[in-house]
Amino acid sequence: MSARAASAEVGYGPLVAALAALMLAAALASLMIGYARLDVPAALADVFAGRSTAAAVVLEQIRLPRAALGAMVGFSLGLAGAALQGLLRNPLADPGVIGVSGGAALGAVIVFYFGLAGAFALAMPLGGVAGAVVAALLLYALVGRGAGTMTLILAGVTVNSFAGALTALALNLSPNPYAAYEIMFWLMGSLADRSLPQLWLALPLTVAGWALLLMSAPALDALTLGEDTAASLGFDLGRLRAQLVAGAALAVGAAVAVTGAIGFVGLVAPHLLRPLVGNRPGRLLLVSGLGGAIVLLAADVAVRLIPVHPELKLGVATALIGAPLLYGLIDRMRREA
Amino acid sequence: MRIAARGLVVRFGERAALAGLDCDLVSGELVGLIGPNGAGKTTLLRVLAGLQRTDSGEARYDGRSAGELGRAALARRVAYLAQSGLSHWPLSVDHVVALGRLPHRRPFSPPSAADRAAVEAALAAAEVVELRDRPIGSLSGGERARALLARALAVEAEMLLADEPVAALDPLHQLRAMALLRAAARKGAGVVAVLHDLTLATRFCDRLIVLAEGRVVADGPPSALTDAVLAETYGVTALRGERDGEAFVVPWRAAGPNLRD
Numbered sequence: 001m002s003a004r005a006a007s008a009e010v011g012y013g014p015l016v017a018a019l020a021a022l023m024l025a026a027a028l029a030s031l032m033i034g035y036a037r038l039d040v041p042a043a044l045a046d047v048f049a050g051r052s053t054a055a056a057v058v059l060e061q062i063r064l065p066r067a068a069l070g071a072m073v074g075f076s077l078g079l080a081g082a083a084l085q086g087l088l089r090n091p092l093a094d095p096g097v098i099g100v101s102g103g104a105a106l107g108a109v110i111v112f113y114f115g116l117a118g119a120f121a122l123a124m125p126l127g128g129v130a131g132a133v134v135a136a137l138l139l140y141a142l143v144g145r146g147a148g149t150m151t152l153i154l155a156g157v158t159v160n161s162f163a164g165a166l167t168a169l170a171l172n173l174s175p176n177p178y179a180a181y182e183i184m185f186w187l188m189g190s191l192a193d194r195s196l197p198q199l200w201l202a203l204p205l206t207v208a209g210w211a212l213l214l215m216s217a218p219a220l221d222a223l224t225l226g227e228d229t230a231a232s233l234g235f236d237l238g239r240l241r242a243q244l245v246a247g248a249a250l251a252v253g254a255a256v257a258v259t260g261a262i263g264f265v266g267l268v269a270p271h272l273l274r275p276l277v278g279n280r281p282g283r284l285l286l287v288s289g290l291g292g293a294i295v296l297l298a299a300d301v302a303v304r305l306i307p308v309h310p311e312l313k314l315g316v317a318t319a320l321i322g323a324p325l326l327y328g329l330i331d332r333m334r335r336e337a
Numbered sequence: 338m339r340i341a342a343r344g345l346v347v348r349f350g351e352r353a354a355l356a357g358l359d360c361d362l363v364s365g366e367l368v369g370l371i372g373p374n375g376a377g378k379t380t381l382l383r384v385l386a387g388l389q390r391t392d393s394g395e396a397r398y399d400g401r402s403a404g405e406l407g408r409a410a411l412a413r414r415v416a417y418l419a420q421s422g423l424s425h426w427p428l429s430v431d432h433v434v435a436l437g438r439l440p441h442r443r444p445f446s447p448p449s450a451a452d453r454a455a456v457e458a459a460l461a462a463a464e465v466v467e468l469r470d471r472p473i474g475s476l477s478g479g480e481r482a483r484a485l486l487a488r489a490l491a492v493e494a495e496m497l498l499a500d501e502p503v504a505a506l507d508p509l510h511q512l513r514a515m516a517l518l519r520a521a522a523r524k525g526a527g528v529v530a531v532l533h534d535l536t537l538a539t540r541f542c543d544r545l546i547v548l549a550e551g552r553v554v555a556d557g558p559p560s561a562l563t564d565a566v567l568a569e570t571y572g573v574t575a576l577r578g579e580r581d582g583e584a585f586v587v588p589w590r591a592a593g594p595n596l597r598d
Binding site: 009089215217218221222223224225226228229231232233234235236274278279280281 | 383386387388408409411412413415416417419421423424425426427428429432433436437439440442444445472485488492
């Protein structure tokens with residue numbers, strides 16, 4: 001908690017504008033860079049002219065969903081991470097803490113396990129969303145409305161471990177090794193080979209989740225001084241917890257359902273950006289969402305540039321980059337403390 | 338504003354923190370809430386601030402219950418300063434004090450001129466203007482206590498409920514903080530402060546409420562803190578004195594023949 005922590009604060013408007021510009025640049029890079037060489041302006045012209053050339057198809061069916069999903073999922077992870085860190089007042093909280101990402105992964109795996117994935121295109125994402133919702137409901141059932149923050153964390157860890165155990169069980173009992181292999185690869189998280197219908201399925205749920213999370217900003221600011229002070233400033237903490245669990249379940253559940261589990265973005269994005277907003281949890285929300293989108297888009301460009309085949313999974317890449325980065329941050333915190 | 342509490346009972350398991358407590362608080366008064374550890378002072382303050390459910394009895398604010406008044410209105414009219422001086426994130430003092438304006442602000446709109454003026458006034462009153470850009474975690478315990486007092490003052494509520502606002506302060510700042518609370522009462526706010534320092538309590542407060550085992554055992558001007566009350570509730574005897582027309586009490590010895598020194 002050094003003096004530097006506060007003096008690093010920069011103007012909020014310029015910061016949001018700069019991050020939004022960076023996010024657009026990263027999305028553009030994601031559109032431009034891929035395995036096939038693509039003349040993006042020409043492909044764009046083809047798309048608008050309604051010509052279904054190969055370039056137009058690549059842009060519309062492959063590159064565009066990948067970039068848009070990258071931005072959406074990254075924003076969800078960064079935003080939910082910042083919101084949960086604010087709620088739990090712990091810089092090590094991330095969407096995994098409350099069990100919704102584990103639940104979403106399990107939901108998708110169950111669909112896969114029972115061979116429903118091939119039944120229709122959206123079966124897996126729907127299963128993922130259902131899993132996230134069930135995890136959130138289970139969390140409520142375990143803690144009840146009046147419970148405190150510590151109970152919420154413990155119940156979240158319980159739900160997450162249980163979902164992890166059931167996922168492992170599905171792998172354990174998998175009827176053939178190929179199914180287990182596919183489940184494992186899906187769990188590593190990736191933006192490759194996703195389609196526009198998946199984006200359209202996830203988008204409304206995601207936006208609803210974002211709204212719930214972003215609306216919590218004043219209450220999260222008040223929580224800085226503890227639960228009694230926040231309540232004395234007029235905030236209903238039971239409602240706040242419900243709002244944030246629901247928001248995280250919708251946004252992160254939809255994200256995991258489409259892309260698989262992608263770790264560390266929700267942990268690292270708030271950590272990197274917190275000093276720039278004067279450590280205010282309310283202001284961190286939007287900023288951390290943009291930061292998460294930038295990190296995920298950049299990582300997804302990186303996995304396509306690294307000449308490794310099969311392609312490095314995005315969840316693997318974010319963990320490989322994220323873990324040392326997080327250690328660096330922790331080390332800095334320790335030296336400044 | 339008048340807060341009337343009737344028949345408050347709060348149980349934590351078997352133990353009754355409040356055991357049928359009545360009290361009345363009005364604006365314009367500095368009330369010292371005193372009593373030994375575990376007497377129920379913090380629980381009473383939390384009930385009055387609408388933070389603690391009661392097992393029976395309730396507090397009414399100008400005749401209305403907390404539920405009838407509503408969370409937002411209660412937050413604007415009653416400010417609460419918690420005992421623990423914690424801040425989970427290293428916000429600057431400025432940002433911490435501005436949190437006191439949240440009950441008055443529309444969500445997501447910038448602070449109004451009144452909000453900014455209230456923050457400036459609170460920073461000045463608690464003497465933390467020069468600390469305004471410092472992260473609150475970098476302050477000493479006493480500086481932090483003053484910054485948090487400024488946060489509570491910034492609410493500009495009709496009633497300020499402060500749990501041990503001067504416990505962490507050095508003698509100079511204790512005197513200044515007590516004078517500040519008294520001045521706030523003179524300007525029309527009601528102030529209820531949990532105090533352990535009986536000398537400060539008797540010197541500065543208009544009225545003392547003495548709690549023991551969840552009940553009010555004495556309620557009145559500082560002179561109500563008689564030798565009998567001191568012996569019975571705190572188990573101490575006290576020196577009494579007067580200076581410049583102000584009476585004061587200094588706890589001196591443990592009471593009872595076998596407990597002397």
